[in-house]
Amino acid sequence: MGLAQKLLAQFRQPGFNYAAVIFICGICMFLTIDNSAFFSYSLTQWVTVYAMVAAVLILEHFMFQLPPEGNRQSMDSSVYLAAAFAYGASFSLVILVIASAILLIYKRDVVWWKHLLNFSIYSFMIFGASLAYHLLGGAVGPFDVHHLHAYIIALAVYFLVNVVLVGCYYYLLYKGKLYEIIKTILADAFFAYFSTLLLSLVLVILIIDSGLFGLFLLLAVGMLLSHGFRQLFLMYSQMSEKANTDQRTGLFSHSYFEEKLDEHIKRARTENKPMSLALLDLDDFKKYNDAFGHPQGDRLLGFFGQLVKAECEANQLFAARYGGEEFSIIMPGFHKDKAKEFIDGLRKKINDTPFDGVDVFPHGCISFSAGILEVNKESYDKSQLIDWADRALYVAKSKGKNTVFIHGDETHLPQSLEYDLKQIEQQIKIFISKDVYTFKHSKRVCSYAADMADRLQLHEEERRLLVLGALIHDIGKLEIPRDILNKKTKLTNEEWEMVKKHVVWGKEIVLVNEKYKDLVPLVELHHERYDGKGYPHGLKGEEIPRLARLLCIIDSFDAMTTERPYQETKSVPDALQELRRCSGTQFDPELVELFITYIETSVMAAHSEVAAAAQFEI
Structure with a gap:
């Protein structure tokens, strides 16, 4: 056998x-x-x-x-x-x-x-x-x-x-x-x-x-x-x-890490295998540098790098110096729980390894905080993965350091969602003077998104991304001339091509503010279609992030059911019928059914109650 x-x-x-x-x-x-x-x-x-x-x-x-x-x-x-x-x-x-x-x-x-x-x-x-x-x-x-x-x-x-x-x-x-x-x-x-x-x-x-x-x-x-x-x-x-090697630590360099990360992401998606990414940051390294000087700090970095390298090579993992006192580890074949187990084991081993002058550290030993991200089909691109892992690292730091945190396990946000909503709303208020429809449309889509986040029981980070992304998704239309946005007749081919560029312009506007760069996938990809015939990249199926696929449904529903300058308005039942007709082609079939159920049980039910009450009053 x-x-x-x-x-x-x-x-x-x-x-x-x-x-x-x-x-x-x-x-x-x-x-x-x-x-x-x-x-x-x-x-x-x-x-x-x-x-x-x-x-x-x-x-x-x-x-x-x-x-x-x-x-x-x-x-x-x-x-x-x-x-x-x-x-x-x-x-x-x-x-x-x-x-x-x-x-x-x-x-x-x-x-x-x-x-x-x-x-x-x-x-x-x-x-x-x-x-x-x-x-x-x-x-x-x-x-x-x-x-x-x-x-x-x-x-x-x-x-x-x-x-x-x-x-x-x-x-x-x-x-x-x-x-x-x-x-x-x-x-x-x-x-x-x-x-x-x-x-x-x-x-x-x-x-x-x-x-x-x-x-x-x-x-x-x-x-x-x-x-x-x-x-x-x-x-x-x-x-x-x-x-390709960082001379101080013996680990791979930042540029080589970025190159290999692309390869590992592509391989994980092609072979449908798990993969995790970890970002590590030496805790209170500045205190050590201030106490003993940069040469001794460099020796600590080299010592730490060799410990990380030995553990990673033994497990066939890719370790690199990301920059300063930050390090990155690519873990092919590792689910997030297995990755956390490995990083926690590495953290404990480093805690127990003596080095000169560690008494200056608050924990009395060499320690690091780490953020872990499991790469999945929702992952958009390399920069997004790194950003999410960095967010998880930030949470680990905020929890007292010397700890490991997995992206997506947040029970609360370090940032206030309400505060972010007010900030973004102030930015899109410029639409009131240029195109009041787009302003109102964005507010309605944001409201639908908040309800769907509750329905789907999204964790707080996903809820933040969906709600803020829904509010700002059309920000790129600021670049479109007013006469095209408010045109009453059908758009010409050239005008339609200009309208389609709003997703790219929106991405550029969002990237100006580092704080909101994680919203880029929703701004750029909410017009991608499930069958791959959307724009701007022609992504297909699960190549499109899940939240962007959901936003596409919400955006289309609101566009169909509210008055627009270049399209006839549909009734809610007609719009739901259109969603079902386009299920599997324009829309994700699973998500569109969840949204239809939400509309039928919440929105249409509320309308029926209002109508019944009005009739009773008469």
């Missing part, structure tokens, strides 16, 4: 399936070449075979790294090509079979199917190069300058077959664009490949003229070149690592 489960797990790997297809095709192609000649090899020929096998294994040992990550290359191709040119494709394939069998036994740390994939790719390369060589008039034997074009085309075919087959493998492994992956290999690995292939021509000349001594000479040159490529790649890696 265990073996079956292991095989099933491997069959789920795209790399394994690709290897299986290539191996089957490679074996079929291998069998089409006449390999029976090796039964009649002379002792001299077998000595040459084993000498070349030894050369392949030695050059394999001196393998060096090439882009993309995980792509390794050796000079052994020069041996295979030289054998194909001097003795024929079947001779070269015999060397490949023996060398591959030895490597399969010797390199047990490499998964067996990767050995088979490697063997098959080499078979394709040798076969392709030999076929091209013979089709262009090349003959097996000593180097013939008159067939130089045949050698060059054969080398090119060998190279291109390798690039395509390896490129497809990395495409399946890392996704991305196949064209970009192949382009990367071509751009970054061309010189190494060219040197390797050129050596094959040198070996043809040497081995025919000088026998095994010529092979020895080429082997020495190949080892030196391999060592040179190794050193170059090591230098490149060190420079890249230095650029």
Whole structure:
């Protein structure tokens, strides 16, 4: 049962399936070449075979790294090509079979199917190069300058077959664009490949003229070149690592963190796996700096960074210095509760780790506060995630420090919702003089949003976002000319395109005030459609934040049921019918039903009571 489960797990790997297809095709192609000649090899020929096998294994040992990550290359191709040119494709394939069998036994740390994939790719390369060589008039034997074009085309075919087959493998492994992956290999690995292939021509000349001594000479040159490529790649890696590393703490840098955060968000959404983000802030670090000076403060930062790095590397997490005494940790595969458990464990360990001068801290030890955010389908973009994690960090600080807080667990807001409502209302009052409809519309949508927040039992932070976002959602219309906003007839295409820009202009206006930047998703995305046909980005389904999907429904309902200068007014029942008709296309089907239920049970019921009371009075 265990073996079956292991095989099933491997069959789920795209790399394994690709290897299986290539191996089957490679074996079929291998069998089409006449390999029976090796039964009649002379002792001299077998000595040459084993000498070349030894050369392949030695050059394999001196393998060096090439882009993309995980792509390794050796000079052994020069041996295979030289054998194909001097003795024929079947001779070269015999060397490949023996060398591959030895490597399969010797390199047990490499998964067996990767050995088979490697063997098959080499078979394709040798076969392709030999076929091209013979089709262009090349003959097996000593180097013939008159067939130089045949050698060059054969080398090119060998190279291109390798690039395509390896490129497809990395495409399946890392996704991305196949064209970009192949382009990367071509751009970054061309010189190494060219040197390797050129050596094959040198070996043809040497081995025919000088026998095994010529092979020895080429082997020495190949080892030196391999060592040179190794050193170059090591230098490149060190420079890249230095650029991506914060020198004081040993953690990754802020810019590299932002780059990797994008990658992890994309992967979490694509693979539908959990992911959490944590922001950490050393408590009362300024007091320590003031007491002992900046050099000692820098040593504390380095000490703290190394503790964080050790714990994160042990759990395959990504840790970076975010800036100053703030740090960030990306936790792929971690739900918020698991993330809190890890961060709490890290906090306790750091509390218990002694360091010079910690008596100056209020807690008598090194401590930090942390905010955690679980990335989900409601997450809008990278900056929003960081902002939410930072808000959670702020709450952790406000709770007395040396604590961990999860975004969304707020039982109260550090800011007053009523105060924010008054501030934003003052900003949108300018609509009274320019377009009184938009002002009243925003107030009504805000009222609906407050009721829906209660209905959905949103936590306080979500309630704040929905209510404030509803009030300010049309702020971008301030940029639209008054005559277009108040136009009584149908808008032209150009005018409609200008009206659609209000979401982008609104985003720009909101971002002016740092305090309200978390409202951007509702301002910018409340005209996105569930089917992806909305604007400005054409987001689809759960790519649109949930609160923005809800605001789209509320906004549309109010627009349909109140008088507008360029649209007929619908009755409440007609508007509800329209909402149902557009459920699943323009609107989120789950949220639209909740809103319809709210209108039917609250708004329409209230209207009925008023009507009944009026009739009774008459």
